[in-house]
Amino acid sequence: MEVKIGKSDWIFLLLCLVLGIIAEEAFFRAEIGISYLLFTIAFYALFFYRYRRFSFSHQRFGYLLLICIWVMAASYFLNDNLFFYALNIFVIPALVFFHLVLITSQKKMRWNHPAFITYLLIKVAAVIKYNFIFASLVGKFLKQGVDENKFQIWKKVSVGVLISVPVLFVVLQLLMSADSQFERMLGGIPQWFQLLDGESVIRTLAVLFYTLAFFALMQALMKKQINAMVESSNKEKFRMDAIIIITVLVLINAVYVLFTIVQFKYFFSGTLQDNLTYAEYARKGFFELLFVTIINLTITVFVITFADKTKGILKRVMQTLLTILVMASAVLLSSAFLRLSMYEEAYGFTFIRVMAHSFMIFLVVIFMYTLLKIWIEKLSLFHFYFISGLLYYTVMNVIDVEKIIVTKNIERYEETGKIDIHYLNSLSYTGIIGLIDLYEKNSHHPGLKNLLLERKNEVNLDTIPWQSYNLKKVQVNQELKKLPLE
Structure with missing residues (x-):
């Protein structure tokens, strides 16, 4: 990677330093609240200033990502949910990176293609590499006008000091514990040594880390790169024989049909067996049903993605069997939903129970689209799954669960x-x-x-x-x- 630092780059580095100070002030001083939203505003203000002459790609999807990011940042100001508070510390930066890489990539780049993950990793490596190259350029700049021999001596002395610091820290602690006189002698060191307290050092390092991270990220994204691994989307994919898949689906569907008959026989009719109460019955099978439903979704997606492209009767049989599997999953979801509702009536509402309810509603939407995909092949599963998942997560941040x-x-x-x-x-x-x-x-x-x-x-x-x-x-x-x- 070729790196050239001009006057505008040094000015931008100073702006990144200001943003680094804002980041440290927002995240390291107190519990996060409105500070996340204010930092997000400052971050994107600097980004759009740096890329003011840049031609962005994927703008429609990019705007959706941007709105979701800002809504999640605003949730720290609007709500006070510990679950989303902790999770968004990782989710928001990941979405910001995904957003920036997406809108600075080439227009022909397909973000809903698995190879885009490779492209993201390439960009992560590019950001890290940029920092090392920039550090070497700064070293060369500082080296100008300095005698080579003296520079090498100071360089080696600095390395020796850095190596000695952790060793001396341990040794001094042990020696002071062993000899009280030695401890008192060190205690008489002038007070100005104590001005450099640990907290100030950590905060300074945090500012420098943020500064270099922001600078390297926005500099490395300036070049629209296409990697050979990303472009090679025409590779032959793994395929599964249609007869094998049909056999598996027939056996699985037979079990689900039997289970559905049992469910309609006593659960949906309002009568229970084995002298179980509604609360006991709900607690007994909820998570098992939800897990089986997710397994069914995985099987359906696998078949749609990797099954041999067939025509005629085999294709219709496979589509019918997949439809039966989706309908059986709907019965499982309904059963799990009713079980959880009864459990809430018996024991009350909790965060986990309400989130489980919302997740089941989300799964209903996913299954409805998957059912359409079974019969309309041109639809994209990953595209819909990602966007609907993003919207679901964003909505759960806002509605105050x-x-x-x-x-x-x-x-x-x-x-x-x-x-x-x-x-x-x-x-x-x-x-x-x-x-x-x-x-x-x-x-x-x-x-x-x-x-x-x-x-x-x-x-x-x-x-x-x-x-x-x-x-x-x-x-x-x-x-x-x-x-x-x-």
């Missing part, structure tokens, strides 16, 4: 008088809003007042840094301060 949980549990409380206040308290600030609503309905609920008092005391001591500013957090703090608990 915990608000649904709290609302459903309070509705259940009004009907049955049962509620787990400690589970609501374990949720984010949305759970506290639920506890406040419950207190307004029944202030004498056992243990509720003590929980809210603890939360109110935390609020009185809590000062929110600007990085952690969150609408839900501010709302809860205001509600708790107004709540008469004394």
Whole structure:
């Protein structure tokens, strides 16, 4: 990779340094809140400034990715869900990298082709390589006007110091532990040595890391590269014999037809066997049914992708068998959905249960499209799966799943008088809003007042840094301060 650094590149490096400082300030100072959204705005402002004369490709899909990224970043400001808080730390950077590589690639590049993964890895390697080349160029620049022999001496001394630091750190700790007099002597070292505290070093290193990462990323993406591995999309694919596939599908479908008959016989009719309660029956088979449904989806996609291209009666038989498999999966999903609903009625609503419900609805959409693909071959599975998965994940970030949980549990409380206040308290600030609503309905609920008092005391001591500013957090703090608990 040839690297040439001009005046504009040095200016851009300074801008990346500013962005690095913003990143360190946004992510290392306090809990992430509005800071993620502000950093995302700054990052893309710098990117579009750098690429202001660049001709982007895949713009329609690129805009969709951009909107989803910004919505996920805004979720740190709008909601306060610990699951998405942790997951988005990895998901958002991955999507940003995917987005930047996509819109800076050539127009003929197919992002929904498996070879695009190879292209992404090539770009990762290019970014890393750029940093090493840039470091060597900086070294050559600093070397100008310096005697070669002196430069080599200082270089070797620097290497020796770097090697000695970790060894000396361990040795000094051991020696100070062994001899108190030696420890007191080191304690008398002038105080200015202590100015360089560990936290400042780590923060400085973080700024430098972000600066070089942003600079290398945006510099390396300037060139639209096509790798031979990406272009070779006409390679012969693995194919499975149609007769073998039909045999497998017949056997699998026979089992599912039998299972469906059993389900309609007693489960969907409202009668159970083996003296099981609805809650026990729901708990017994939910995850097994969901797992089998995912296996069915995998089998269907495998057959559609790798089956021999056949015509006539064999093709129709295979399409019919795949259709039966999809319909059987619909029965499995319905059974799992009903089981989970009954389990929620018996034991209440939790984050995992609501997410499982939403995932099953997502699977219904996936299966409907897969059914169309069985009969309309020109449709692209991966294209639809990726976009629908992205939209599903983005929507789950925005709708505030915990608000649904709290609302459903309070509705259940009004009907049955049962509620787990400690589970609501374990949720984010949305759970506290639920506890406040419950207190307004029944202030004498056992243990509720003590929980809210603890939360109110935390609020009185809590000062929110600007990085952690969150609408839900501010709302809860205001509600708790107004709540008469004394």
